[in-house]
Amino acid sequence: MSAASHISIQGVHKVFQSGGADVHALKAIDLEIPQGQFVCLLGPSGCGKSTLLNAVAGFSLPSSGSITVHGSAIADPGPDRGMVFQEYALFPWMTVEQNIAFGLQIKKVTKPVIQEKVDALLAMLHLEDFRKRYPKDLSGGMRQRVAIARVLAIDSPIMLMDEPFGALDALTRRNLQDELLRLWMELRKTILFVTHSIEEALYLADRTVVMTYRPGTIKRDLTIDLPRPRDVASPAFNALKKELGQLLMEEQSRHVQDEFKGAAVD
Amino acid sequence: MRRYRHAASGILVPFAALALWQLLSSMGWVNATILPSPLRVLIKWWAYLRPLEAFDPAQGTYLKWCLSGELIQDAMGSLYRVLVGFFIGAGLALPLGLAMGYSRVAYGLFNPLIQVLRPIPPIAYIPLSILWFGLGNPPAVFLIAIGAFFPVLMNTVAGVQNVDSIYLRVGRNLGASRLTQFTRIILPAATPYIFTGARIGMGTAFIVVIVSEMIAVNNGLGYRILEAREYLWSDKIIAGMFTIGLLGLGIDTLMSSLSSHLLKWHRGLEQG
Numbered sequence: 001m002s003a004a005s006h007i008s009i010q011g012v013h014k015v016f017q018s019g020g021a022d023v024h025a026l027k028a029i030d031l032e033i034p035q036g037q038f039v040c041l042l043g044p045s046g047c048g049k050s051t052l053l054n055a056v057a058g059f060s061l062p063s064s065g066s067i068t069v070h071g072s073a074i075a076d077p078g079p080d081r082g083m084v085f086q087e088y089a090l091f092p093w094m095t096v097e098q099n100i101a102f103g104l105q106i107k108k109v110t111k112p113v114i115q116e117k118v119d120a121l122l123a124m125l126h127l128e129d130f131r132k133r134y135p136k137d138l139s140g141g142m143r144q145r146v147a148i149a150r151v152l153a154i155d156s157p158i159m160l161m162d163e164p165f166g167a168l169d170a171l172t173r174r175n176l177q178d179e180l181l182r183l184w185m186e187l188r189k190t191i192l193f194v195t196h197s198i199e200e201a202l203y204l205a206d207r208t209v210v211m212t213y214r215p216g217t218i219k220r221d222l223t224i225d226l227p228r229p230r231d232v233a234s235p236a237f238n239a240l241k242k243e244l245g246q247l248l249m250e251e252q253s254r255h256v257q258d259e260f261k262g263a264a265v266d
Numbered sequence: 267m268r269r270y271r272h273a274a275s276g277i278l279v280p281f282a283a284l285a286l287w288q289l290l291s292s293m294g295w296v297n298a299t300i301l302p303s304p305l306r307v308l309i310k311w312w313a314y315l316r317p318l319e320a321f322d323p324a325q326g327t328y329l330k331w332c333l334s335g336e337l338i339q340d341a342m343g344s345l346y347r348v349l350v351g352f353f354i355g356a357g358l359a360l361p362l363g364l365a366m367g368y369s370r371v372a373y374g375l376f377n378p379l380i381q382v383l384r385p386i387p388p389i390a391y392i393p394l395s396i397l398w399f400g401l402g403n404p405p406a407v408f409l410i411a412i413g414a415f416f417p418v419l420m421n422t423v424a425g426v427q428n429v430d431s432i433y434l435r436v437g438r439n440l441g442a443s444r445l446t447q448f449t450r451i452i453l454p455a456a457t458p459y460i461f462t463g464a465r466i467g468m469g470t471a472f473i474v475v476i477v478s479e480m481i482a483v484n485n486g487l488g489y490r491i492l493e494a495r496e497y498l499w500s501d502k503i504i505a506g507m508f509t510i511g512l513l514g515l516g517i518d519t520l521m522s523s524l525s526s527h528l529l530k531w532h533r534g535l536e537q538g
Contacts, residue, residue: 059435079441089432093454093531102450103440134531154440 007033007056007158007190012065014051014216024215025051026062031209031218035157038184038191040201040208042244044252048216049194050162056192057083057160069158079103082151083160086167088143090135096146097122097131103154121149125179141172145179152183161193165200177203181228198244202237203230210244213251214258220247302501311337311505336490337505341513343486344475347403348517351410352471356464358411359418363460366419367426368452380419388413388474392481406478413474414467421463425456458532461525468521472514487513 014026025048033039041049054060056067058077067074069081077083082103090099097118104114122128125145135143144164151159165173181204184191195201201208202224210220222244226236284304290296291303298306314337321331333339365372366380388409395405429452437447479488487510494502 057439059438077435077438077441079439081439083436083439085432085436087432089436091433091436091451091454092533093457095531106440106442106446136531136533150440 006035006070007031007192008066008068008071009033009052009056010066010068012052012055012062012067014048014055014060015063026055027215027217029065029216029218031221033190033192035190036188038204038206039193040205041192041194041211042196042198042201042208042248043211043216043219044196044213044248044255046255046258047211047213047251049196049211051216052211053083053160053162053192053194056158057081079107079154080156081158081160082154082156083162084144084147084151084164086163088135088140088147090143090146090150092135095132095134096127096138099135099146100149100153103150107154117153121153124152124183125149139172140168141176144168144176148180148183152187156189158190158192161191163194163196166195166197173200178229180204198241198248199232202226202240202244203232208244210247211251213254219251220244299498299500302504306501307504307508310499310501311508314502314505337509340485340487340490340506341509343483344479344488344510345513347406347410347478347483347486348468348471348475350403351407351475352414352468354407355411355414355471356418356467359415359463359467360422360460363419363422363463364426364453364456367423367456368448373423380416384416384420388470389477392478395478396482401482403483405482406475409478410471410474413470417466417470418460418463421459421466422456425459425463426452428459429455458529461521461529465518465521465525468517469514472510472517476510 009029009031012026012029013024016023016025029052041052043049051060055062056069056074058074058081061074074081091102094102100118100121101114104117109117118131122131125148127142127145127149130138130142130146135146138146147164165176168176177200180191183189193201193204205224208220208222208224209218210222211217212219222240224240226234226240230237287301288304291298291301291306302310315335317331317334318336319325319331319334321328325331333342362376366376367373391409391412392405395408399405399408433451433455434447437451442450475486476488479486480492483489487506491503491506491510494500494506
């Protein structure tokens, strides 16, 4: 891994058509993410955080502005920006190890190398006993481990994560958060992580970017320099939590007002 | 224990129906020519199943002799037509269905014609099939192929169109080429639908084979029950009908166990 994965987002706008009206999902977003940083995008639903993530992933390009990774503009999705989806999105017809190997097969890596990498990832994510299982036989937490392993397999310098732990129960969630932090410290990937949980953002990130409800702009760009492992019960953690909670409530109430007016789309 | 009780309750109704039927016949309440007793049907069935000639080593092996009974020859004739017709029909429907499901252009080109042809029952093709192919196996196979074609086609199109877009997004994210997307994602994701189509198509093929044998050929189970009617052999008609039922059940069971073996990753369409 080089210092390749510097993400630069400049003047990004994204306009959707919805019911004949223009919806400004993103407006004038500027964000510079240095290599190796763990960044959380935080906001209520409809703030455009997933839109921004999808723009970086290359699934849905911005209406204007530019996004570059290591100086080159993004035009397509690609394995340099591996994505972990909220709905796991494992291929149900592939076993755990086949799912993990898939990205490597696409890269035309030789079989022994694939086997070696898959074995290492199965060990790293405590999945060895499940290698021959199909996704339908796994719990939500296990599925998300496989999804993370699948992205780690292609060794992309950037990991994009779209509310990956949103559907998990609290204990599994904390467990996977710890696991993710361990992997991140070991592998030093750049992580762009979307969440609507304040605690999750504060627990994980070096930096939390709070977004506003429609149009999605950056409301607050906060560096979190609490030492890890972070104590969620500490006064410092709770002070930050309270501060972010207030910011988020302002946006949430605008979202609710929009819903009452019937203007919210999602 | 519970399983046995379940199985026992399952044979209760058929058994009662048989008993009632036997009673009706034994008491002489129905004309035996119109409805023969189950016992007579069973006897006829055995006669129909048994080889016609005595075993003669000069004529061939013992196995060949065992299979020389009329019923087995008829069943094999019907099965042969079903399989040939099914593979031709499904073999044409599968690539077309994949193309129509994958490409909007192909869908736009073919769908209007397909929608017009689809409601025509295969039986309506009987006159044309005889005109085009004469008598014998070819018109029968043609009709069966038409019967199998549409269910496989429609389900294949639906299977490809219903592939969850999240899987395609994962594929693009991992850098899959269009060919890889198709062979490793779209095709496996569509297989539950395709297998459902194949099973329905096989069922249709089986219906059509019986009809086609009544018009175009002079063996097979469909031919035999029609022939028996000419002689008023109602016991043979019923024996033939039960054979058709059992053969159909056998094929369907085989198809469904094959598909559940190949789709052991799948949760079932309803839970998709």
